[in-house]
Amino acid sequence: MKTYLVTGGAGFIGSNFINYMIEKYEDIFIINLDKLTYAGNLNNLKGVEESKNYIFIKGDITDVELVQLIFNKYSIDYVINFAAESHVDRSIENPMEFIKTNVEGTFVLLEAAKRSWMKGDQWEEGKKFIQVSTDEVYGSLGETGYFSEISPLDPRSPYSASKTSADLLVKSYHDTYKMPVNITRCSNNYGPYQFPEKLIPLIINNCLNGKDLPIYGDGKNIRDWIYVDDHCCAIDLVVNRGRAGQVYNIGGENEKTNIDIVKTIIRILKNLLIDDVRKEGISENQIKYVKDRKGHDRRYAIDPTKTKNELGWSAKTSFDEGIIKTVKWYLDNSKWLEEITSGAYEDYYKKMYFDR
Numbered sequence: 001m002k003t004y005l006v007t008g009g010a011g012f013i014g015s016n017f018i019n020y021m022i023e024k025y026e027d028i029f030i031i032n033l034d035k036l037t038y039a040g041n042l043n044n045l046k047g048v049e050e051s052k053n054y055i056f057i058k059g060d061i062t063d064v065e066l067v068q069l070i071f072n073k074y075s076i077d078y079v080i081n082f083a084a085e086s087h088v089d090r091s092i093e094n095p096m097e098f099i100k101t102n103v104e105g106t107f108v109l110l111e112a113a114k115r116s117w118m119k120g121d122q123w124e125e126g127k128k129f130i131q132v133s134t135d136e137v138y139g140s141l142g143e144t145g146y147f148s149e150i151s152p153l154d155p156r157s158p159y160s161a162s163k164t165s166a167d168l169l170v171k172s173y174h175d176t177y178k179m180p181v182n183i184t185r186c187s188n189n190y191g192p193y194q195f196p197e198k199l200i201p202l203i204i205n206n207c208l209n210g211k212d213l214p215i216y217g218d219g220k221n222i223r224d225w226i227y228v229d230d231h232c233c234a235i236d237l238v239v240n241r242g243r244a245g246q247v248y249n250i251g252g253e254n255e256k257t258n259i260d261i262v263k264t265i266i267r268i269l270k271n272l273l274i275d276d277v278r279k280e281g282i283s284e285n286q287i288k289y290v291k292d293r294k295g296h297d298r299r300y301a302i303d304p305t306k307t308k309n310e311l312g313w314s315a316k317t318s319f320d321e322g323i324i325k326t327v328k329w330y331l332d333n334s335k336w337l338e339e340i341t342s343g344a345y346e347d348y349y350k351k352m353y354f355d356r
């Protein structure tokens, strides 16, 4: 029985990971430590809350005492650190929380793991720290080329700078103390339970509510999209097969411009909403080009060859299949969407988009 400390497990990718792992394995125990910020939602975990293999602890990864208490009480084998402030636009408006959670929080977790797992100069067998990172640490690409694990680090937003800082701390614990670690760097995820501040769920939500569809700049920035389950599968393989100290890039090899994504969502929604009155209101006329994001990275594209060759991983979901599944999920889970877009979400939306 392996015990996983999953941080940020009530967020988008963390909750998909927990759902995936509890469904796949019977002999694991997952502790989900999450602060439940605006992005954390226990409704994402309805399917596992009754499981004997899962518990939830509400708390902050920067809380030294709490984190140490968890390590003292449970025999943690793996830390999977998803917890983060994750939205680039918020980091541009207000970077402080990004530094606290993403940098200081990772440091607190590393120290607690070191104190618990290191006996003299030796590390206990079978332990590992997985830092869930992002392709944004590599900066921005021109029209050609790909990010590999040895591409230079060149973060360009407060968010990506905080993630890079955390990666370097994790690397330092391997280089200095020989802590068994892996760093994963994934491209843009999409799928169920993503908070509708991110492009895909925001566009779906706005289409359904007759709002403008905001496109930053000329709409030709490129992201490399991966269905969230394929990311979860890769992390599981990294835990079990990843060589200590290694970085693994994960990507769907699905490069799309933002304008393409928006037009695709409009088309799928119109096809799915056959007899629904909302269908008539949805059109490309809703698209509104707005002021660009400051420092907007032009293109991301991951070369996942190392992860494929070493771990036997490949992304199983084509973009065409994944995006239809995703749009359907948001249509079938309108209550989930309504609940999180009431209250504070409206204030955020007004602040970010009304005067843009």
Ligand code: NAD
Pocket: 007, 008, 009, 010, 011, 012, 013, 014, 033, 034, 035, 036, 037, 038, 039, 040, 041, 059, 060, 061, 062, 081, 082, 083, 084, 085, 086, 087, 101, 105, 132, 133, 134, 135, 163, 185, 186, 187, 188, 189, 190, 195
């Ligand atoms: P998210 O914003 O949906 O979820 C983050 C979760 O972390 C939330 O549940 C939140 O409550 C929790 N959290 C925030 N601060 C915390 C703290 N101080 N202590 C404990 N919990 C805290 O993020 P996501 O999109 O699921 O991303 C998860 C991780 O994956 C992040 O580290 C992100 O950098 C990385 N990542 C995301 C993507 C993507 O496309 N979304 C791609 C690559 C990497």
Ligand code: DAU
Pocket: 086, 087, 088, 089, 133, 134, 135, 136, 186, 187, 188, 189, 197, 198, 199, 200, 202, 214, 215, 216, 217, 221, 222, 223, 258, 293, 300
């Ligand atoms: O690449 C991995 C990263 O992907 C993760 O590390 C981040 O946590 C995650 O948020 C995501 O970052 P992006 O900035 O790429 O995602 P976002 O959904 O915010 O934006 C995707 C693209 O769409 C980007 O070029 C900006 C653009 N955009 C976004 C929004 C919210 C718009 O044009 N309009 C919008 O309203």
